[in-house]
Amino acid sequence: MTxxxxxxxxxxLDIYSRGRPTKMTESSSNKLLNGDSCHWTSNGKKSSxxxxxxSHGLFQEPQKYRRPREKNQNVTHNSSLYKKxxxxxxxxxxxxxxxxTYMGYGxxxxxxxxxxxxxxxxxxxCHVAREKEEQKDFVPLYQDFENFYTRNLYMRIRDNWNRPIxxxxxxxxxLVERVSHDYNWTFEHTGRVVKDVINxxxxxxxxxxxNIGACANAAIEATEKYxxxxxxxxxxxxxxxxHEELEQLVARFLGVExxxxxxxxxxTNSMNIPALTGxxxxxxxxxxxHASLVLGxxxxxxxxxxxxxxxxxxxxxxxxxxxxxxxxRTHRPWKKILIVVEGIYSMEGSIVRLPEVVALKKRYKAxxxxxxxxxIGALGPNGRGVVDYFxxxxxxxxxxxxxxxKSFGAAGGYIGGKQELIDYLRRHSHSALYATSMSPPxxxxxxxxxxxxxxxxxxxxxxxRIRQLSENTTYFRRELRExxxxxxxxxxxxxxxxxxxxxxxxxxxxxxxxxxxxxTVVVGFPATPIIESxxxxxxxxxxxxxxxDTALKATSEVGDLLQLKYSRRERxxxxxxxxAEESLLxx
Amino acid sequence: xxxxNLREYLSWLYYQYLLITGIYVLEPWEKSIFNSILFSAxxxxxxxxxxxVPIHVRLALEFFSKIIGxxxxxxxxxxx
Ligand SMILES: Cc1ncc(COP(=O)(O)O)c(C=O)c1O
Numbered sequence: 001m002t003x004x005x006x007x008x009x010x011x012x013l014d015i016y017s018r019g020r021p022t023k024m025t026e027s028s029s030n031k032l033l034n035g036d037s038c039h040w041t042s043n044g045k046k047s048s049x050x051x052x053x054x055s056h057g058l059f060q061e062p063q064k065y066r067r068p069r070e071k072n073q074n075v076t077h078n079s080s081l082y083k084k085x086x087x088x089x090x091x092x093x094x095x096x097x098x099x100x101t102y103m104g105y106g107x108x109x110x111x112x113x114x115x116x117x118x119x120x121x122x123x124x125x126c127h128v129a130r131e132k133e134e135q136k137d138f139v140p141l142y143q144d145f146e147n148f149y150t151r152n153l154y155m156r157i158r159d160n161w162n163r164p165i166x167x168x169x170x171x172x173x174x175l176v177e178r179v180s181h182d183y184n185w186t187f188e189h190t191g192r193v194v195k196d197v198i199n200x201x202x203x204x205x206x207x208x209x210x211n212i213g214a215c216a217n218a219a220i221e222a223t224e225k226y227x228x229x230x231x232x233x234x235x236x237x238x239x240x241x242x243h244e245e246l247e248q249l250v251a252r253f254l255g256v257e258x259x260x261x262x263x264x265x266x267x268t269n270s271m272n273i274p275a276l277t278g279x280x281x282x283x284x285x286x287x288x289x290h291a292s293l294v295l296g297x298x299x300x301x302x303x304x305x306x307x308x309x310x311x312x313x314x315x316x317x318x319x320x321x322x323x324x325x326x327x328x329r330t331h332r333p334w335k336k337i338l339i340v341v342e343g344i345y346s347m348e349g350s351i352v353r354l355p356e357v358v359a360l361k362k363r364y365k366a367x368x369x370x371x372x373x374x375x376i377g378a379l380g381p382n383g384r385g386v387v388d389y390f391x392x393x394x395x396x397x398x399x400x401x402x403x404x405x406k407s408f409g410a411a412g413g414y415i416g417g418k419q420e421l422i423d424y425l426r427r428h429s430h431s432a433l434y435a436t437s438m439s440p441p442x443x444x445x446x447x448x449x450x451x452x453x454x455x456x457x458x459x460x461x462x463x464x465r466i467r468q469l470s471e472n473t474t475y476f477r478r479e480l481r482e483x484x485x486x487x488x489x490x491x492x493x494x495x496x497x498x499x500x501x502x503x504x505x506x507x508x509x510x511x512x513x514x515x516x517x518x519x520t521v522v523v524g525f526p527a528t529p530i531i532e533s534x535x536x537x538x539x540x541x542x543x544x545x546x547x548x549d550t551a552l553k554a555t556s557e558v559g560d561l562l563q564l565k566y567s568r569r570e571r572x573x574x575x576x577x578x579x580a581e582e583s584l585l586x587x
Numbered sequence: 588x589x590x591x592n593l594r595e596y597l598s599w600l601y602y603q604y605l606l607i608t609g610i611y612v613l614e615p616w617e618k619s620i621f622n623s624i625l626f627s628a629x630x631x632x633x634x635x636x637x638x639x640v641p642i643h644v645r646l647a648l649e650f651f652s653k654i655i656g657x658x659x660x661x662x663x664x665x666x667x
Binding site for chain 1 (some may be wrong): 601602603605606607608609610611612613617621639
């Protein structure tokens with residue numbers, strides 16, 4: 001096992017051996033660049049020698065003094081690496097909105113302190129967990145800022161979250177109606193059901209969350225044949241023939257040598273990263289990576305350095321520093337360097353700049369861990385994720401991770417890659433050794449839906465769904481933008497975050513949308529930076545044009561009511577009227 | 588947005604005020620505390636400016652007219 005794994009252990013440090021970057025001569029930097037097949041300039045043309053001497057990096061820093069309105073207008077850099085335009089935008093927060101948002105949090109914080117004061121002196125009843133009377137001189141267990149935030153801000157608008165659904169979460173769903181008589185401290189079910197709410201929140205990208213149809217039937221058959229529980233781990237007697245079948249299918253779907261499936265996506269990340277890296281290794285992680293990746297990286301005990309979201313200059317700088325300086329104090333080279341990125345970032349709606357990451361990874365001989373939780377199925381002409389979207393070779397990504405929870409309408413996660421990698425993981429990953437294997441109907445659901453996507457069922461249903469999803473995405477994003485909302489992310493990403501900013505609007509948006517029978521997800525701190533609260537729409541192939549239009553109409557209405565159309569891009573003037581004075585607020 | 592009458596417009600304005608200050612999420616008694624503090628502060632500002640500003644203006648005028656007292660008479664006459 002160990003000998004097989006040697007190639008994993010030390011990255012080739014040939015760049016280091018050519019001298020420190022600061023001393024690099026013109027000829028060596030040119031040699032380096034000629035070694036690569038592409039030319040790395042921002043306009044795709046070959047630049048003069050001077051340009052390379054000034055910045056040795058693969059990617060040149062953008063000019064410092066320019067402060068554009070967009071946080072990063074990602075279109076221009078390294079366009080030679082992209083086969084099609086890469087349009088991603090993050091419109092800057094309008095200054096007045098930012099100031100008002102902070103003011104709102106300030107006011108709510110003051111009231112939070114007031115309420116805490118009242119609770120402390122037992123003037124009002126305290127509903128939250130607190131120290132027992134006989135333990136009150138101990139170090140407090142229930143006191144920190146998040147707790148303050150939960151108690152005094154989240155509690156007030158808690159009715160927007162954790163809402164029970166009582167049907168299949170497809171394009172439409174039924175909600176359990178609930179009321180609160182004590183301002184969200186407790187809820188009561190009224191026994192009624194809110195019918196046919198349009199679901200704009202589930203990660204049901206390809207619409208495979210169904211209770212009828214081929215997948216559901218296959219899952220029923222599997223249940224009849226195998227039952228639901230397995231009752232053992234994969235390496236004992238929990239390995240069924242359909243597990244093997246699933247893994248072969250996933251490998252074929254991804255275009256990798258081998259793959260392995262796990263019962264839970266979160267555990268796939270948090271248990272497999274520690275199996276891959278350890279002390280003396282370096283993990284370069286995007287700042288917006290999912291909690292499971294962060295947890296995995298922390299559990300591994302490796303050094304973690306964080307680069308700015310999707311910022312290749314930042315990543316390259318970290319890579320260069322890592323190679324030039326090695327480990328802190330000892331200055332030994334790192335055992336391995338693992339870059340951890342996601343395909344689609346679920347809060348930002350941005351797509352990883354994979355061609356550039358792959359170029360960097362190849363140049364600096366690092367390994368790449370790609371989490372395709374949201375992108376698998378949802379991106380690419382064949383639904384095979386970001387690799388397919390950019391037309392790259394799956395072999396360039398060392399570890400392909402993804403989940404079955406989203407596009408496949410099932411549960412679990414996978415890891416795909418080289419045969420040696422998967423063999424290694426089978427013996428060393430905690431979630432392979434200690435977790436009970438996947439339930440058969442779930443496995444069957446994945447197999448059937450994946451076959452449909454691949455077109456192996458002999459129909460074009462899968463490809464139709466993929467096309468429908470991308471059409472819906474383009475339509476929905478375009479309409480929202482034209483209405484004047486600030487939306488984040490890539491044009492092609494089915495995750496559409498729409499900015500709300502102010503704390504009260506988080507609550508108001510969720511409630512107003514539900515009044516119009518649209519279910520949305522609203523997100524605030526800690527999942528986002530404190531002022532960038534947002535609503536998040538997840539587009540699905542199951543949405544029909546009528547549903548999208550209904551949702552858009554409701555969003556527009558609520559947007560007018562709550563004054564959410566912050567965007568200051570060029571667009572047709574809104575109708576004047578009573579609006580005229582109020583629009584001052586939005587500048 | 589189109590409003591049918593002034594009342595609807597005013598209630599919309601109040602709603603905006605609730606949202607922007609964040610007191611939309613507060614309980615009614617907290618809302619009234621906030622409103623009464625804010626409005627009494629504003630009322631006080633208006634009242635003090637009503638009471639004191641004319642006095643200060645007059646004092647300032649007197650002060651300046653003293654400074655320019657040495658000027659030809661016509662200017663002083665203009666100041667008065
Ligand atoms: C990027 C990413 N990785 C992993 C997961 C965890 O997957 P699962 O929900 O299957 O446990 C998620 C889930 O939201 C995710 O967004």
